[in-house]
Amino acid sequence: MTAIKAVRKHLLKDMTFIEFRERLSEDPVILISLGSQEEQGPVAPMGDYMLTDVLAGKIAEKSGAIAAPIMPFGYADYFRTVPGGIQLRPETFSAILTDMIENFTDHGINKIAILNGHSGNYPLIDQVIRKIKREKGLLIPCLNMWRLIPAEMWKELHPEMGAKALGHGGDPLTSVYLHLFPELMRMDLLSKEDSKGEMLGLPTAGLAGVRFRDVEIALAVDVTDRCGNGIAGGDPAQSSAGKGEKIVSYLVEYCADFIRHFSDQNPKVSA
Numbered sequence: 001m002t003a004i005k006a007v008r009k010h011l012l013k014d015m016t017f018i019e020f021r022e023r024l025s026e027d028p029v030i031l032i033s034l035g036s037q038e039e040q041g042p043v044a045p046m047g048d049y050m051l052t053d054v055l056a057g058k059i060a061e062k063s064g065a066i067a068a069p070i071m072p073f074g075y076a077d078y079f080r081t082v083p084g085g086i087q088l089r090p091e092t093f094s095a096i097l098t099d100m101i102e103n104f105t106d107h108g109i110n111k112i113a114i115l116n117g118h119s120g121n122y123p124l125i126d127q128v129i130r131k132i133k134r135e136k137g138l139l140i141p142c143l144n145m146w147r148l149i150p151a152e153m154w155k156e157l158h159p160e161m162g163a164k165a166l167g168h169g170g171d172p173l174t175s176v177y178l179h180l181f182p183e184l185m186r187m188d189l190l191s192k193e194d195s196k197g198e199m200l201g202l203p204t205a206g207l208a209g210v211r212f213r214d215v216e217i218a219l220a221v222d223v224t225d226r227c228g229n230g231i232a233g234g235d236p237a238q239s240s241a242g243k244g245e246k247i248v249s250y251l252v253e254y255c256a257d258f259i260r261h262f263s264d265q266n267p268k269v270s271a
Contacts, residue, residue: 011066012068028066029259029262032112033068033070034097034116034118034125035053035117036049036087037085040230042186044186049072051177052118052145055117055251059256062256063257064259065113071096073086073093075087075088078223080222097124098132101140110268113143119147148254148255151163153246157175157246167232168230168232168233170236171243172244178241194230197226206226206233207222207223
């Protein structure tokens, strides 16, 4: 009987506990991925965590890291006014992320990196990784995925708009969706950015405040205060699968390079 050669796995969910235990001798980097279940405008599905999940697998395979199962729900309270989203309370999100990390550190696993696919998660991630640094002396880097795209690439992908193409309901997510999950897209529902709403007699500025004399004032803005169609920036009509392929290729290469660098470092803070 011919022995079947074991395939080198890069997703934790696919491993037996024996396979994972054997990999620990390599001192691997564990990737913890975070996303969100929220509206993404009229053309894209709400489960944006699917994109980060795919990217995490590609990054793990390319870098030799191990990707843990993604936490699909994030902190996105400004989307709570739209049905279909699942938003965690700040204390819930922080507790889950802490538990995820400590399930690895409790076993002496210290090389952990976070792949964050929802920018709104980061203020809470920052609190958690600072707390872990204080209490465990452990440095945990966080890569905010969609903020890693450089200005030069925005100019290449969107010569007329540049970085202004970045927006909720627009790119980069719409193009990445068209590349990774074209069968889920509803391009027949395509529309442009809705007119900006007003609060306190002032125009909203993104999802974080209003603008007064060209300066942003922080305010509790919900997406429905900002717009009616869920597009709060960018132009999804300019998105394409080709652009999405370039974005994915860049992010996988960049993140894999960082993870390989991180794997050679000591994440413990010097006493």
